[in-house]
Amino acid sequence: MKVLVLGAGQLARMMALAGAPLNIVISAYDVNTDTIVHPLTLQKLGTGLSNAIADAEVITAEFEHIPLPILEQCQQSGKFLPGSEAIQAGGDRRLEKALLARCGVASASYLVINNEADFKQAVSELGSPLIFKSALAGYDGKGQWRLKAPGQADAVWQQMADFLAADAKQAIVAEQFIGFNRELSLVGVRAGSGEVNVYPLTENHHVNGVLSVSLARPVNIMLQQQAEQMFAAIADNLNYVGVLAIEFFEVDGKLLVNEIAPRVHNSGHWTQQGADVCQFANHLRAVTGMPLGNTELLRPTLMINILGEDHVPAAILSIAGLHLHWYGKQKRPGRKMGHINLSADSLAELKARFARLIDLLPEAAFPELEQMLGRVSD
Amino acid sequence: MKVLVLGAGQLARMMALAGAPLNIVISAYDVNTDTIVHPLTLQKLGTGLSNAIADAEVITAEFEHIPLPILEQCQQSGKFLPGSEAIQAGGDRRLEKALLARCGVASASYLVINNEADFKQAVSELGSPLIFKSALAGYDGKGQWRLKAPGQADAVWQQMADFLAADAKQAIVAEQFIGFNRELSLVGVRAGSGEVNVYPLTENHHVNGVLSVSLARPVNIMLQQQAEQMFAAIADNLNYVGVLAIEFFEVDGKLLVNEIAPRVHNSGHWTQQGADVCQFANHLRAVTGMPLGNTELLRPTLMINILGEDHVPAAILSIAGLHLHWYGKQKRPGRKMGHINLSADSLAELKARFARLIDLLPEAAFPELEQMLGRVSD
Numbered sequence A, B: 001m002k003v004l005v006l007g008a009g010q011l012a013r014m015m016a017l018a019g020a021p022l023n024i025v026i027s028a029y030d031v032n033t034d035t036i037v038h039p040l041t042l043q044k045l046g047t048g049l050s051n052a053i054a055d056a057e058v059i060t061a062e063f064e065h066i067p068l069p070i071l072e073q074c075q076q077s078g079k080f081l082p083g084s085e086a087i088q089a090g091g092d093r094r095l096e097k098a099l100l101a102r103c104g105v106a107s108a109s110y111l112v113i114n115n116e117a118d119f120k121q122a123v124s125e126l127g128s129p130l131i132f133k134s135a136l137a138g139y140d141g142k143g144q145w146r147l148k149a150p151g152q153a154d155a156v157w158q159q160m161a162d163f164l165a166a167d168a169k170q171a172i173v174a175e176q177f178i179g180f181n182r183e184l185s186l187v188g189v190r191a192g193s194g195e196v197n198v199y200p201l202t203e204n205h206h207v208n209g210v211l212s213v214s215l216a217r218p219v220n221i222m223l224q225q226q227a228e229q230m231f232a233a234i235a236d237n238l239n240y241v242g243v244l245a246i247e248f249f250e251v252d253g254k255l256l257v258n259e260i261a262p263r264v265h266n267s268g269h270w271t272q273q274g275a276d277v278c279q280f281a282n283h284l285r286a287v288t289g290m291p292l293g294n295t296e297l298l299r300p301t302l303m304i305n306i307l308g309e310d311h312v313p314a315a316i317l318s319i320a321g322l323h324l325h326w327y328g329k330q331k332r333p334g335r336k337m338g339h340i341n342l343s344a345d346s347l348a349e350l351k352a353r354f355a356r357l358i359d360l361l362p363e364a365a366f367p368e369l370e371q372m373l374g375r376v377s378d
Helices: A010-022 A049-055 A068-076 A085-089 A093-103 A116-126 A150-166 A221-237 A279-287 A314-320 A345-362 A369-373 B008-024 B049-055 B069-078 B084-091 B093-103 B118-125 B150-166 B223-236 B279-287 B315-318 B346-359 B369-373
Strands: A002-008 A025-030 A035-037 A058-061 A109-114 A130-134 A144-147 A172-176 A181-192 A194-196 A202-207 A209-217 A242-251 A254-259 A301-307 A324-328 A334-343 B002-006 B025-030 B035-037 B058-061 B109-112 B130-134 B142-149 B172-176 B182-190 B196-199 B202-207 B210-216 B242-251 B253-263 B301-307 B321-324 B338-342
Touching: A002 A010, A002 A049, A010 A025, A010 A279, A010 B008, A010 B069, A010 B321, A025 A049, A025 A242, A035 A049, A058 A279, A068 A085, A085 A093, A085 A254, A085 B346, A093 A109, A093 A172, A093 A221, A093 A254, A093 B182, A109 A116, A116 A130, A116 A150, A116 A172, A116 B253, A130 A150, A144 B196, A150 A172, A172 B346, A181 A221, A181 A279, A194 A221, A202 A369, A209 A369, A221 A242, A242 A279, A254 B025, A301 A345, A314 A345, A324 B008, A334 A345, A345 A369, B002 B008, B002 B049, B008 B025, B008 B279, B025 B338, B049 B069, B058 B182, B058 B279, B069 B084, B069 B253, B084 B093, B084 B253, B093 B109, B093 B253, B109 B118, B118 B150, B118 B172, B142 B150, B150 B172, B182 B223, B182 B279, B196 B223, B210 B369, B223 B242, B223 B253, B242 B279, B315 B321, B315 B346, B338 B346, B346 B369
Parallel strands: A002 A025, A002 A058, B002 B025, B002 B058
Antiparallel strands: A025 A035, A109 A172, A130 A144, A130 A172, A181 A194, A181 A202, A181 A242, A202 A209, A209 A301, A242 A254, A301 A334, A324 A334, B025 B035, B109 B172, B130 B142, B130 B172, B182 B196, B182 B202, B182 B242, B202 B210, B210 B301, B242 B253, B301 B338, B321 B338
16 A cells, blocks of 8 residues: 655654555655655655655645645545645644634634734733734744733734734734643544544643653543543544544643644654554554554553754663654754653553653753653552 | 664564664665665665675674575674574574584484485484474475384485485484474573573464464463573573574473574564564664663563465454554465564453454464464463
């Protein structure tokens, strides 16, 4: 089975590794260089996008910031899953917020800002503090502004005005700032038949807007049920096929959707060791029409991102239950270079292993890990 | 880290899949075509063996039937692990039996046969029944003869005489036939430091001389200790680095070594789902000098070979704990095309899943599975 993935980064790479045992052969479209490459070797495969689309049995995507003409070309092939609408909803915060409203799932109140009048209306209607997010191409904390008090309005608007003036396609979405207790995410998979399997809710810790650590552990059933209902509402509305990730804010036991990602997701990397069938295999199973795989938690697992580093102390590999996942990328400051999965049979054992890992990792490159250490308990 | 693997079959492929997350890039030497290929895509990499040896930081092997000049060339590079002596001991039954005798590990009594006088001596000294195995290139039950009673001696010798006449390098090893209770194997890994980690003993069921099913489950400690002592004796004698597999006959609670394989082994494929760190990752960790990985049993796991088939019913993928591993090979009768790993948290649950799997698989292509079903119990 031949699958073309839009995007040639680590998510396509890990799909290739998970797909090979299923006899799924993956090629990847590198949007930056407009070439088709092997997602593992990054060798150019000497074919153009149109030929690759014709040659593939299924087309999918590893990210949502894909030029619209390419999405439309893939959509017209009739092979694109989860399809253009879902990918666009993940890549344009206006569409995303409209989708969430349409599905009736809880989310922060918002207004779309195209000009100063919109901005003033947002400040007046939504109050402060406010958070502003670019409609397009915003991820990992980029393209965000905050208004802590009304007195900052002029200064904040000036930055946003410059941003809007630079790109006619852009807009900004203003949202009420949510004072949340925790950030959680749910990764699940929906088959063409409508069948849905979801992994347990994962608790996430971000540093400077970028995911640092995810923890998958036996879940609070009330929260899991809320999350699953929202997942089903969104996935069914989009007639979604494949893996979908939803990020939530937890506020006093209630979940609000922060954003969705119409793809395999960084907060689901723990499934490679902590679940029976990982998110990459499950995405491929769904889009190629195979039965979905079991998403139960196999053992409590932590995922720690490796950002901007191409080396970690070899000694960490002697910790039982530790698995390194490098992405084979050139080092750049802050770049997602790989991740560590750490598993154990019990939360107590996981905590002990995590403490040992924290001791071995350089703190400058892995800040704030202790904040998650306290969470690893019954 | 660049690793060159001698051999470009499924074992090199699975090393490549396990190595990528460790940033280990694998190229493979296809002995049949004398070309260097990528073990996953099988694309030719446009370099010759000498350049590949020069380019690699470590050289290892996925099989033991490698022409001696190539072994010597690799050995001279100073990068070859586990090294020429170990590979030759696995590929020449004369050297293997001498190694076992030197290490003082129990094994069937044997004599080397080069001519009719040797044959007569073997029948006279070792008695009958006897099993005869070609010294070179014998695997999966090929190159074997049996003498059930002395009256068959002339007929059996005639076949062996023809075989010996055809190849001056060949010899035949005569062994006492062992009436065993079970076939077991131990896969373990030894680091350059001498540190050894072994997986639990695996019970194997062969059909027509080819491995059909392996079962990894909590082990009998007495048997495990015997096996580990033999493993250490052999691995230390060879100053072995990497994964080594030892096949045993169990006779009334005692183990006799049948043969060794100086490489990752079919009876260790269950480690991909049933152990914390799989045999492929552990082999690569050892030969590249990384810390060895945990070899504890994670959960009881069965491995079922897929022989001569390039298709299985998709419905088997809906069994929890089931993982398909295709090798991407062209279909040929009897060829190892892939394997199924089946895991569960308990032996009772594993048995239930196995029974469901047996119902779904075509019996003609998967014979004698029921014989292992009875073994899956406490």
